[in-house]
Amino acid sequence: MDMKELSVLMQQNGIVGAGGAGFPTYAKLNENADTIILNCAECEPLLRLHRQLLEKYAQEIVDTFHLIGEAVGAKEVIIGIKKAYTRTIEALNAVIGVYPEVRLGLLDEVYPAGDEVVLIYEVTGKVVRPGGLPIECGVAVFNVETVYNVYRAMNQQTPVMDKLVSVVAEVEHPMTVRVPIGTSIEETVRLAGGVTTPNPVYFIGGPMMGFIGSGSQPVTKTTNAVLVLPESHYIIQRKRQKVSIDLKRAAACCCQCSMCTDLCPRNRLGHPIQPHLFMRAATCKDVQKPDIFVNTFFCSSCGLCEMYSCFQGLSPRTLMAEYKAGLRSHGLKPPQVVPKPVGEEREYRKVPMERLMARLDLTKYNREAPLDESAVPVRRVKIMLSQHIGAPASPIVKQGDTVTAGQMIAEPAKGLSVGIHASIDGVIKEVSEKYVIIETQEGRAGK
CATH class of the missing domain: 3.40.50.11540 (NADH-ubiquinone oxidoreductase 51kDa subunit)
Incomplete structure (x- = not known):
């Protein structure tokens, strides 16, 4: 081919x-x-x-x-x-x-x-x-x-219509399951047995770069994991902090130890991202060296600086993301920069996964999560039309249409885009600019 x-x-x-x-x-x-x-x-x-x-x-x-x-x-x-x-x-x-x-x-x-x-x-x-x-x-x-x-x-002539998702942490049987795209997070979590904590929080994606989600939101082509965590967990508390408070805490506490920069993976590869200098400039409103702010474009948002490196519990990654978004909203783009040579010290500044899990209070959740690809019966799916970078797919079905799993329901739009397919057999219940809802006959009869 x-x-x-x-x-x-x-x-x-x-x-x-x-x-x-x-x-x-x-x-x-x-x-x-x-x-x-x-x-x-x-x-x-x-x-x-x-x-x-x-x-x-x-x-x-x-x-x-x-x-x-x-x-x-x-x-x-x-x-x-x-x-x-x-x-x-x-x-x-x-x-x-x-x-x-x-x-x-x-x-x-x-x-x-x-x-x-x-x-x-x-x-x-x-x-x-x-x-x-x-x-x-x-x-x-x-x-x-x-x-x-x-x-x-x-x-197999099978389009992308399902997704593997690891469901871990506060569940009875951690596992990796294959579910139809558009299945709700709550329904996906149920496949791993009962939740083992009151008032669970669904954390979508990995603990470092993921986000707090809801049980009603759908699985997409990029949903890799759901961590079920208690409300009091360190990761949840960090994610719920307010940016305005983060900035004030940084102004009061940042001692310029430079640990965030010393352990920054991109900085170690010669990229001009220096979180400690950004923290000082941002909190002091010091714009004498604008490159410090412009260089936030080069942050990968891996989260090491705020979830591991900083002993004060400050949030360089979150604050840099705010500044980066502001620069983009004003039409700025990353400058052309030549990286510095990679230093020998890089080898000694790698963060072991075992220590990271201990710092995040995740070691107790590091259990086997076996792969189970058994068919999962789902009565209703909400399939997003934008599950990728680029233009959302354009729907080619209408309310009341009968569709089968694997059938294209939205074709690639002009530019960077891909097709979207039905993940279950059923009837189109709703079509909007953002999503398509499909229900099985059993699901419709049960209403």
Whole structure:
């Protein structure tokens, strides 16, 4: 399959990055990519779905990734995976021998190994310029579940209509489940047994970069995990802090120890992001060096500075995100910057995942969460039309239409966009500019 055919297949089958912001995968296909990397770093604490999926479907995923490499003309195909994932590595070693261009890029158990800029450096030694794209240094990075979705589209004619989600923490049976896209978070959590804490809070995504959600919101193509946490948990309390109070606390408490900068993963790669200088300038309203504010564009929002590094419990990441959003709203863009050389000290400033989990009070939740791909009966789904970076898909169904699982219900819009598909058999109950609701006949009869 050539690159053009593969691109059409990906766009029509709704394949996007299965985590993060959901960048349409077809747009990553580029003949300038001499290296492609499969990201199995499992960046966030408690998440397991990528290593589980790669272990179970090693042959299918490696075959497909090899084909993607052939389509773009990549000379090197790397699987970035942590050394600790021994069972997955064994499964990979059993199949990669027939592909001479495929190798494993073994990673330490540190955070944030899954940040693509960090991952690229670890397995290739290349530094992506600040604010730049991986393709500028001849690299494209793909998510494990994304590549598995390409396999399904190519070999099973199955578009993206379901999602693997790890349900962990305060539940009776932590597990990774496959649910139809549009299933409510609450219904997804129920698959892991009863909730084990009163007044649970649903934290969507990883504990470092996720957000507080609600039980009624739907699973999307980028929903990797749901952490069920008590209201009093450290992570929840930090997320609920007010920015205005964060700024005042920083003005009163920041001692300029520079720990936030010393442990910043992007700073260690030579990017000009210096959280401690930002904290001083922002709290003192000192604009004599505007680059300090402009350089917030280069923050990856990994959260280490505020969730791990700062002993005062301050919030550099949150405050920088506010300033970055303000700059963008006024039309500013990141400047062209050349990174500084990577220093030897970087190797000694990596944050071990074990220590991070202890700091976040998550160690007690670090339990097995086995993969269960059993069919999940769902009577109602709310499918968002914008589950990816770019233009929302355009609905091609109307209220009252009968649809089957896998049927396209919204076609790619002009520009960067992908198709959206029905995740269950049923009848279209509602169509809006933002979503499509589908109900099964049983669901409609029960009302």
